[in-house]
Amino acid sequence: MEQENILNEPIKKSLNFIEEIIEKDLSEDTYQGKVHTRFPPEPNGYLHIGHAKSICLNFGLAKKYNGKCNLRFDDTNPAKEDVEYVDSIKEDVKWLGFNWDNEYYASDYFPQLYSWAVQLIKEGKAYVDDSSQEDISKGRGVPTQPGTESIYRNRSVEENLDLFEGMKNGEFADGSRVLRAKIDMTSPNMHMRDPIMYRILKTEHHRTGNQWCIYPMYDYAHGQSDSIEGITHSVCTLEFEVHRPLYNWFCDALAIHHPKQVEFARLNLSYTVMSKRKLLQLVQDKLVMGWDDPRMPTISGMRRRGYTPESMRNFAETIGIAKRDNTIELSLLEFCVRENLNKKANRTMAVLNPIKLILDNYPENSFEELEAVNNPEDLETGKRKISFGRELWIERDDFMEEPSKKFFRLSPGNEVRLKYAYIIRCNSVEKDSEGNIVAIHCDYIENTKTGESESGRKVKGTIHWASVAHARKAEARLLDKLFLSYDPEDAEEGKTFLDNMNPESMTVIEGYIEPKLINESPLATYQFERIGYFCIDKDSTADKLVFNRTVTLKDGGAKR
C-alpha cells in the first residue's frame, strides 16, 4: 500500500543539481543512457533520518530516470559490523517504501579487490609498508605541510608481491604491515599521500568468517564496488569530496568502469543528535530503550513513534538537495507528519491530566450512547458510539477558576460544549481541606446535544472528556521534541553531549481513554482530540495500552 502512495506523489518541477548532472550525462550519452545508483550503508548501526534523505535521493533518482538502485553493504571493517545491523537496515529501507534492484556486499568483492591489488603491485603502483602506525601517520605530514616518503616505498615488485601474499596468508601480526598505493606524498590532498589500501585484521567477519585476515579500506573498496556494479552516479555526502580524486585514481589506474562521484550536503536537524557514534553510545549506556526508542532519530525509532513512511518521504522531498550546510527546523518535519496523519489518523477522546466533572442535573446510574465521527477529514471512516454519564473526566487544563481574558474553556458560571455531547454550565467547585480542586460541578443544558434543537447555541469552547464509568486507563509517553532535546548552542563547556541532554525528554503519565479503539495493534496511530497524535507502542499489554506521542497538535493543541 505504501508502493501505491509513492506513485501518487507529485513530481518536483525544478531539478536539483544532481538531476542536472544526470540529465547532462544522459544527453551526452556518457553512460549509454543508463542511470544506476546505490545506497551503501556500513552495517555498524541503525539507519537514521539522515540516511532516509540519502535513501530517498538514491532510490528517487533511479525511479525518476527509469534506472536501478542497489542496496550495498559497505562491510569492509568486521570490527564494527554485525548481522543485526544488516537486518535492521533492510527492514528500514523496505519500510520507507523502497525495493532495491540488487542486494550486494562489498565483502563479495574481496577476491576481485585482492587480484586488483596484485595488479597494482605489479605495475609498481602499490607497495607493502612495514612502518608502524605512528610512523605512517608522521610521514603523511599535515594538511599545510607535505609528507615524506616511506623507507619501504621503493621495494621491488617481487618483494611486494611476496609480502602481500604473506599478509593475506596470515603470516604477519595485526598492524605490522599495510599495503599502500604509491601516489604522491607531497599532494596538497592528504588522501593522495600514499593511502592505505589493506590492513591486517585477524577478526571474524560477519559474512566471510575467517576467510580473510586482510581487509580493504573504504577508499580502495568503494569506487571499485561501484564500478563492479556498473553504478553510473555514486552519490555520497560532502565529507567525501576530498576523497574523489582518489576514487578517480583507482578507477583510472585499474582502467575499469568509472562511475561519477557526486556529493551533497548531509541532513542536520535542529536539536537532534545525528552521529552514529553518539547514538550507539546512548544504546550501549542504556540511556534509551534501544535503537528503536521513540526518542531516537533512527528510522526504527521514528516508526515506533508513529511517523509514517509517506511523511518521511515527503520531508526528504521538501528539504531538497544542495551542497551548502544546512540545519532543518524540526517544525518542518513535524509539519510533514501532521499533514499526513491529519488525513489518516482516527480520532479518539483521551484525558491525560484528569479532573472529575459531575453533572448535578444528570440522573445517577443513567448512561447514553453518543455518536462520534472517526475522522472528520475522511467521513468514510464512519462513526463510533461513546458512552456518556453523570461523572466524567476532563482535562485539568480545560478548567480555570479565575480565567484570563483569552481563556474560553470552562470556568465558574461559564458555558462550554462537551464534544459530541451537551453544552454544560459550571456551577461550583469542590475542594479538599488544602484548597485543591477535587471536582467540578456543572449542569448540562437540555436539547443541546449534538443534532438536537438547541445544539446551534453558541459557546466559546469545546472540550473533550471521558466517562468515569467506562473509560479505560492508558499510559502515554510524552516524548519531547526530537529527540533528546540536545542543542549544541546550549551545551555547557567541557561536558559530554550525554550530560547536556534533557533527562526529562520522556515523561510517562496515566490517563483515560475511550474503552474501545478501532485498532489496538502496535503502530496504530490516533489523534487524541485537542491534544495530539499518539501511536500504540509494542509495550502495550491486554490491560494497559501504552502510547507514544508522535507529535503535538499545532501550537500544542489543548495544552496552549
Place this chain on the structure above:
RNA sequence: UGUCCUGUGGUGUAAUUGGCAACACGUCUGAUUCUGGAUCAGAAGAGUUUAGGUUCGAGACCUAACAGGACAACCA
C-alpha cells in the same frame, strides 16, 4: 601559511542559464468550525556576505576580500 567546497528572508529550497527574487515551513492577522486542530483569505519578513569589474542590465559571469565547512583513522 595548504588544498577543496559553500555563502539568497528566522529555516530550507528555487529563479526559464544575464532581465529588478519564487515556493514551503515558521511567524502574525482575519473568516469559518462542535478539535484554540483542520480549512479558507491575507500580511510582515531577503534586494541575494562585502568591495570592485564585465554588461544597456548580474543572485547568476570575472577578480579580490570576508565568513562557514571539509581534509592530518591501519573508520566509513
